[in-house]
Every structure is written in C-alpha cells, then in structure tokens.
Amino acid sequence: MSILIFAETADGQLKKPAFEAATYACDLAQKSGEAVHAVAIGPAEASTLEKLGQYGVSTVHHVHDEAMNAFANAAYAAAVTAVAESIDARVVVLPQTYNGRAIAPRIAVKLDAALFSGVISLVDPANGFDATRSAYSGKGIEEIKTQCDKLVITVKANGYRVEAQPTEVTVAAFAFQPEASDLNAIARELIKASEGISLTEAEIVVSAGRGMKGPENWGMIEELAGLLGAATACSKPTADMGWRPHHEHVGQTGIQIAPNLYIAIGISGAIQHLAGVSSSKNIVVINKDPEAPFFKVADYGIVGDLFEVVPRLIEAIKAARAAA
Amino acid sequence: MLKILVCISHVPDTTTKIKFEADGSALDRTGVTFVINPYCEYGLSRAIGLREEGKQVSITALCVGGPEVEPTLRKALAIGADDAVRIDAPANDSAFVARQIAAYAKGKEFDLIFTGKESIDFNGSIVPGMVAELMDFAFISFATHMEMKGDNSATFHREIDGGMEVLDATFPVVVSCQKGISEWRIPNMRGIMAARKKPLAKVSPAEVREYVDPVKLTYPPARGNTQYFEPEDAQGLVGTLIDKGLI
Numbered sequence: 001m002s003i004l005i006f007a008e009t010a011d012g013q014l015k016k017p018a019f020e021a022a023t024y025a026c027d028l029a030q031k032s033g034e035a036v037h038a039v040a041i042g043p044a045e046a047s048t049l050e051k052l053g054q055y056g057v058s059t060v061h062h063v064h065d066e067a068m069n070a071f072a073n074a075a076y077a078a079a080v081t082a083v084a085e086s087i088d089a090r091v092v093v094l095p096q097t098y099n100g101r102a103i104a105p106r107i108a109v110k111l112d113a114a115l116f117s118g119v120i121s122l123v124d125p126a127n128g129f130d131a132t133r134s135a136y137s138g139k140g141i142e143e144i145k146t147q148c149d150k151l152v153i154t155v156k157a158n159g160y161r162v163e164a165q166p167t168e169v170t171v172a173a174f175a176f177q178p179e180a181s182d183l184n185a186i187a188r189e190l191i192k193a194s195e196g197i198s199l200t201e202a203e204i205v206v207s208a209g210r211g212m213k214g215p216e217n218w219g220m221i222e223e224l225a226g227l228l229g230a231a232t233a234c235s236k237p238t239a240d241m242g243w244r245p246h247h248e249h250v251g252q253t254g255i256q257i258a259p260n261l262y263i264a265i266g267i268s269g270a271i272q273h274l275a276g277v278s279s280s281k282n283i284v285v286i287n288k289d290p291e292a293p294f295f296k297v298a299d300y301g302i303v304g305d306l307f308e309v310v311p312r313l314i315e316a317i318k319a320a321r322a323a324a
Numbered sequence: 325m326l327k328i329l330v331c332i333s334h335v336p337d338t339t340t341k342i343k344f345e346a347d348g349s350a351l352d353r354t355g356v357t358f359v360i361n362p363y364c365e366y367g368l369s370r371a372i373g374l375r376e377e378g379k380q381v382s383i384t385a386l387c388v389g390g391p392e393v394e395p396t397l398r399k400a401l402a403i404g405a406d407d408a409v410r411i412d413a414p415a416n417d418s419a420f421v422a423r424q425i426a427a428y429a430k431g432k433e434f435d436l437i438f439t440g441k442e443s444i445d446f447n448g449s450i451v452p453g454m455v456a457e458l459m460d461f462a463f464i465s466f467a468t469h470m471e472m473k474g475d476n477s478a479t480f481h482r483e484i485d486g487g488m489e490v491l492d493a494t495f496p497v498v499v500s501c502q503k504g505i506s507e508w509r510i511p512n513m514r515g516i517m518a519a520r521k522k523p524l525a526k527v528s529p530a531e532v533r534e535y536v537d538p539v540k541l542t543y544p545p546a547r548g549n550t551q552y553f554e555p556e557d558a559q560g561l562v563g564t565l566i567d568k569g570l571i
Contacts, residue, residue, distance in 0.1 A: 010485070010486075015485075070489075071484070071489065073453075073456075073462070073463045073464075073465065074456075074457075074463065077457070097484075097485050098465070098466055098482070098483055098485055099484065099485075101449045101453075102453060102463065102465035102466070103453070104450075105422070105449075105450050105451075105452070105454040105456075105457060106453050106454070106456065106457040106463070108450075108454065109422075109457040109458060110457065114419070114535040114536050115418070115419065115448075115454075115535070115536070117418075117448045117450055118447055118448070134447065134544075135446050135541070136336075136342045136351075136444075136445055136446075136447075137444055137447060139342040139543075139544070140344065140541050140542070140543060140544070141542045141544055142538060142539075142540070143348075143538075143541075143542070144536050144537065144538055144539055145536070145537050145539050146535055146536050146537065147537075148535055181460075184462040184494055185462040185463065185480075185491050185492070185493035185497070186491060187489040187490065187491045188490055188492065189489070189490040190484075190487055190488070190489055191481075191487050191488040191489075191490065192487040193486055193488070198485050198486040200485060201485065204571065246503060246504060249503070252444060253338065253363070253444075254503065256447075260570065261565070261570045261571065271338070271339055272338045272339065275444075278544065279544070282568070282570055283547070284561070284565070285550075295550055296547070296548055296550075297547040297548065298547075298550045299549070299550065299551065300550065300551050300552075300553065300564065300565070301550045301551070301552045301553070302552070302553050302555055302557075302561060303552065303555065304554075305555065308555060309558060312555075312556070312558035313558040313561065313562060315558070316558040316561075316562040316563075317562050317571070320563070
C-alpha cells in the first residue's frame with residue numbers, strides 16, 4: 001500500500017502545487033506508515049524530478065511518451081491510474097489545478113475510488129476516510145466521509161503548506177503507451193496569459209474594482225503589485241466593462257483564490273466577490289465607504305480615497321525597502 | 325443533427341446569504357431562490373448558439389433531483405432547450421449524479437454533453453470528468469471557447485494555470501463550461517409560454533451506490549476584528565504587514 005501524488009510539471013519544471021501535494025501526502029504517510037510515490041508526465045530532467053525527494057517522495061515514476069508532451073486529459077488520467085495500480089496506491093493526491101481537477105474524476109472512476117475535491121484538511125484514514133472541504137464557494141465547509149477503500153483527493157491550491165521533509169529518492173521511467181482513442185483531445189497550442197504571476201498560485205494578490213473609476217487608473221495597481229511580487233486581479237464589474245481582462249476576474253463566477261495576502265482596493269465586497277476570495281489568509285481592504293461589506297471580513301482596513309491611499313502605500317513600501 | 329445533452333445543477337442564487345440547518349445536515353432553504361447553476365447556463369447558452377449558427381440540433385436539459393428542481397428545468401426550456409429530463413433522485417453525491425447522467429445518456433448517441441465547470445454550491449468539478457470517463461467520451465474541461473469545425477468536431481479553448489490551451493476534438497465530447505464560452509440569455513415571453521408545453525419527463529434513477537457521504541456543513545472561521553489605519557497612515561499598515569511577514 002502506498003500514496004501516489006500527481007506531480008504536475010509545466011515547461012519541464014515542477015510547480016508549487018506539486019510540492020503542496022507532496023507535503024500533504026507526506027503528512028498522511030506519517031499517520032499510515034505508507035511510502036509516498038509521485039508520477040510526473042511529460043518532458044522533465046531527472047534532476048528536476050529528484051527535487052520531490054526534498055518533500056518526502058521516495059519514488060518518482062516518470063511517464064515520457066512523445067504523444068503526451070502536451071496535456072491530454074484521457075491519456076494523462078490513464079497514465080496516473082496505471083502507476084497507481086502498479087504500486088497498489090490506496091490514496092492518490094492531486095493538486096487542485098486546472099489539469100489536476102480535469103483528470104481526478106476519470107482516475108476515481110477507473111480505480112472505483114471515492115473522490116474528495118477541494119480538500120482543506122488532512123484526511124483521517126482511521127475508519128474509511130474523513131476530511132473537510134470547501135463548499136458554497138468558500139461560504140461553507142463540508143465534512144465528508146467515505147467507506148471506499150481507495151481515495152482520490154484534490155488539494156485546494158494554496159490550501160496546504162509546503163514543507164521540506166527530505167528522503168532518499170529514485171526517479172524511474174514508467175513504461176506507458178497511451179491508447180490512440182485517449183489522445184483525441186490534445187492541446188495543440190498554448191496561449192500564455194501574460195508574463196505575470198499566476199493568480200491561483202500567487203502568495204499576494206492586489207485586486208481592484210469599480211472604485212478605480214476607469215481602466216486608465218490601473219497603473220498604480222500594477223506598480224503596487226510589482227513592488228510586492230503580487231498577481232493582479234479585478235472584480236466582476238470591471239471585467240464585464242472591459243476595464244480589465246476576464247482572466248483577472250476573481251469571485252464566485254470567476255477564479256477562486258486563497259492567497260496569503262489579498263489586498264482589495266475600491267471593491268465594495270459583494271457576496272459573490274467574497275465567495276471567491278474569502279479563503280485568503282489575510283485581507284486588506286481600502287475603500288472610501290466605511291459601510292462597504294468588505295470591511296466585515298477584513299483583517300486590516302483603511303477607510304479613505306484610494307487615489308490618495310494607494311500612492312502613499314507605494315511610497316511607504318519603497319521607504320521601508322530602502323531602510324531595510 | 326447534433327444531439328446535445330445539457331446537464332443542469334439546481335443551486336441557490338449567487339446572492340444568497342448561505343445558512344445551514346442548526347444540526348449542519350443541510351442548507352437552510354428558507355427564503356432561498358434556486359436557479360440554474362450559472363456555469364451550466366453557459367453550456368445551455370452555447371448549445372442554443374449552435375442552433376443560431378444554423379446547425380441542426382436537439383437540446384435536452386437534464387437535472388438530477390426531486391420535484392423542486394422542475395421550475396429550474398422549465399427555465400432551461402424557456403431559454404431554449406427542446407425537452408427536459410428529471411432523474412428522480414436526491415443529488416447528494418457527485419459520483420452518484422455522474423452515474424445517473426451516464427446511465428441515462430448511454431445508448432442515446434449524444435454528440436455533445438455540456439456541463440458547468442462546477443456547481444456553485446459544492447464546487448466539486450467532479451461530475452463532468454466522471455461522465456466523460458463513464459461514457460468513454462473526450463473531455464474538454466474549463467472551456468472558454470468553442471467553434472464548430474465541420475459537422476463532427478470543434479476547436480476549443482480551455483483555461484489552464486497561467487493561460488489558455490487550444491485543442492480540437494472529435495465528437496462525442498463532454499464540455500465543462502465557464503465564462504467566455506457564451507453569454508447568459510434572458511428568456512423572452514414567447515420562450516416562457518412555449519416552455520409550458522415542452523416535454524419534461526421524470527425518469528427513475530438507476531441502481532447505483534453513493535461513494536461519499538456528506539456528514540456536516542459548518543461555516544468558515546469568522547473573520548472581522550478589522551484593525552483600522554487612518555488614511556494618512558499608510559506607513560502604519562505597511563509596517564504591520566512587514567512585521568507579520570506578509571510582505
């Protein structure tokens with residue numbers, strides 16, 4: 001028996017969610033005494049995959065078939081399942097990225113396993129499996145359990161810590177040949193959103209809304225984000241009005257995020273917006289309206305004109321950096 | 325003729341202030357308005373768009389649930405679905421729902437199955453991928469764009485971390501929809517009138533087991549206790565954020 005993680009790569013590199021999944025699996029393994037394996041698919045150097053050993057993975061199974069260099073939903077799910085079966089995995093842990101979420105349901109069906117998605121607690125394997133997950137777009141938490149003997153989990157992005165727990169690691173090629181029918185829908189082109197930081201993975205997100213009065217005023221938001229190494233986001237109305245691109249829209253019907261720090265500028269905090277950001281660990285709200293609902297969930301607040309407050313914030317950060 | 329199935333989830337309106345029963349067993353439905361899950365509605369809308377593009381299509385809207393979901397299915401009919409199916413079983417478990425949908429769809433030769441990328445109540449994003457696997461269909465997840473390519477395939481865009489993927493797929497395909505693939509539609513009076521006469525069939529559920537048991541619903545830890553800074557005191561805020569290791 002063992003635990004398998006899907007170590008997602010992009011451009012041959014491991015991403016943060018892979019290390020979150022590894023840490024999660026490692027914590028679970030300490031309860032159950034199982035070994036943690038990983039499966040990586042697509043081009044990647046062995047020296048890159050060995051980094052998983054820093055996070056407690058003892059064996060990395062590397063599937064490298066030319067036909068699967070780009071993401072292919074059915075073939076990737078089949079490959080992860082093949083590895084899971086070869087090591088008799090009891091639990092398969094995937095990061096809750098777009099691709100992780102896309103293949104987890106297929107894997108669960110193939111393994112006849114239960115699927116827990118968006119898990120925010122460590123699974124308790126004492127009697128079946130118990131866990132808690134985020135529900136109602138962050139407005140609720142759901143406790144769930146299963147009596148299935150196999151489990152597939154997706155771990156909410158930025159929902160689990162990353163912690164080094166070094167162990168000896170082996171990287172081995174895993175022979176896998178995809179079925180032609182599993183290669184029907186395969187990515188033929190990638191369009192990068194921007195050179196910016198991925199919203200779902202960002203530690204800090206600077207977000208702005210209608211209080212900005214117009215798209216021409218976003219320069220200071222980008223400057224603030226740049227200073228903090230943050231991703232930029234926006235509210236639904238500003239995306240709908242075309243002030244900002246849709247891929248920046250966070251909220252119930254946009255992207256749901258859980259950064260360590262969320263800075264909301266000129267956003268009133270409608271319930272649909274809060275649904276997408278309320279899992280953020282720390283929230284700063286800047287709004288001229290003291291009654292803005294966002295203040296009710298804020299850890300830090302400034303009631304004031306954002307056109308005065310944001311430039312002051314930028315200056316204060318620059319001054320603090322210069323003094324440090 | 326393209327045979328299209330649109331899976332509809334029946335969910336609380338996005339403006340709902342979510343409250344649970346005191347014992348955490350379920351959502352407190354008092355005063356809650358239920359709607360078509362907004363992501364499912366993108367799928368419905370895209371299906372209707374195909375008809376407007378001149379394709380021969382038949383659009384069936386399906387929902388797994390009790391009689392209370394019928395108004396939601398009527399709304400789908402008013403927006404433009406041709407017929408509706410209610411699978412008469414409570415939708416408590418995504419794996420159960422996916423198996424009900426697959427059991428219904430098997431043998432009916434659907435070319436396209438549209439779903440939302442997730443439901444806004446349980447946010448599982450489980451049903452579409454499971455339906456694809458159970459039906460042995462291709463799966464386009466998080467689709468933001470779909471354009472027909474001939475009669476039996478389409479080009480899709482799907483959202484990925486940090487960008488967009490472009491891919492082609494030959495039908496049959498399950499497509500989980502999100503913003504971008506279409507615009508929501510408001511049913512007009514003619515649609516609402518016509519919906520009353522369109523068929524809405526009740527189908528008995530297939531014998532399948534549940535995989536996951538819901539135990540309890542609770543609230544996230546309360547927030548608030550906001551620490552305020554004067555608008556002139558940006559320095560104070562920045563200092564605090566630095567002290568806390570946040571920036």
